[in-house]
Amino acid sequence: MSAVTRGPVFGHVLKTGLYSDLTLSCSRREFSVHRVVVCSQSEVLAAAIREPFQEAKTRTIVIEQYDADTVEKMVEFLYTGDYGSPLHEAQETNDASVAGSTASDDDLLQHISLNSIADYYGIKALAELSKAKLQQASENASNKASLLDAAKEALGQTGDLTLHAMLAKLTAKNIRQYLETDQLAELVGNFGIEILRDIVAAEDTMRSNITHLQFELEAERARHEGAKARSTRIVENINNCMNTLKESEGCRNQSCRAKFNCYIEERGQSFEPLFLLRCSECRCRH
Numbered sequence: 001m002s003a004v005t006r007g008p009v010f011g012h013v014l015k016t017g018l019y020s021d022l023t024l025s026c027s028r029r030e031f032s033v034h035r036v037v038v039c040s041q042s043e044v045l046a047a048a049i050r051e052p053f054q055e056a057k058t059r060t061i062v063i064e065q066y067d068a069d070t071v072e073k074m075v076e077f078l079y080t081g082d083y084g085s086p087l088h089e090a091q092e093t094n095d096a097s098v099a100g101s102t103a104s105d106d107d108l109l110q111h112i113s114l115n116s117i118a119d120y121y122g123i124k125a126l127a128e129l130s131k132a133k134l135q136q137a138s139e140n141a142s143n144k145a146s147l148l149d150a151a152k153e154a155l156g157q158t159g160d161l162t163l164h165a166m167l168a169k170l171t172a173k174n175i176r177q178y179l180e181t182d183q184l185a186e187l188v189g190n191f192g193i194e195i196l197r198d199i200v201a202a203e204d205t206m207r208s209n210i211t212h213l214q215f216e217l218e219a220e221r222a223r224h225e226g227a228k229a230r231s232t233r234i235v236e237n238i239n240n241c242m243n244t245l246k247e248s249e250g251c252r253n254q255s256c257r258a259k260f261n262c263y264i265e266e267r268g269q270s271f272e273p274l275f276l277l278r279c280s281e282c283r284c285r286h
Contacts, residue, residue: 021035044120111131251284
């Protein structure tokens with residue numbers, strides 16, 4: 001059965017109950033729904049009302065694994081493509097984006113429950129939306145430690161391994177903070193905590209070594225650039241002496257009558273010597 005197009009029409013019939021031909025019953029609450037909407041998006045629910053099951057005769061599916069609020073939001077999604085508000089306040093929209101949703105610590109557990117029921121009834125689009133909402137809520141939640149509560153619930157409620165992997169990555173971002181809590185120890189055990197502490201310590205050591213190597217590399221680069229600059233100055237100094245020697249026919253000291261003869265005097269520091277051209281007779285600097 002192909003999926004129907006969700007939108008204002010289906011949002012309207014959901015609130016009014018018009019033409020409903022199937023009932024979802026949960027914790028003394030009943031939701032009047034339409035098979036064409038519900039069963040087209042969940043093969044599991046579609047199979048439940050086929051012969052020879054009792055649900056096919058009563059046209060009622062009893063849901064015992066989840067609370068009524070979770071079922072309500074699942075139904076809201078099946079009709080509108082989104083969830084998050086009571087049905088009488090739900091905006092009838094075909095937009096499944098998570099933009100604009102507000103996040104609280106309770107949202108994390110809510111999205112876990114929606115992912116769980118989506119996984120149970122095979123509603124892939126709802127599973128993906130719940131993961132997107134969960135990630136956004138985890139970033140905006142006021143208490144980051146509540147993420148561990150959500151992870152604990154997820155491991156017990158849903159078999160969506162991609163959700164487990166996402167929660168693991170979110171937890172890893174704040175692993176140093178979580179290592180000091182009892183919650184993480186409850187999830188991974190003391191042995192797991194010791195492994196994580198060793199990994200974090202090794203990462204810290206590696207970061208420290210990288211920082212030290214970067215510092216040494218910068219220092220070596222500075223030394224190299226300094227040596228290169230000194231070499232350039234020394235070569236220019238020698239070239240100036242040689243050019244002066246070529247251009248001079250005699251000593252620039254007018255009182256010096258000797259035939260121009262010269263020598264190069266070395267001064268300055270050993271790491272950057274300074275060469276001077278002097279007259280051999282009067283020692284005048286050229």
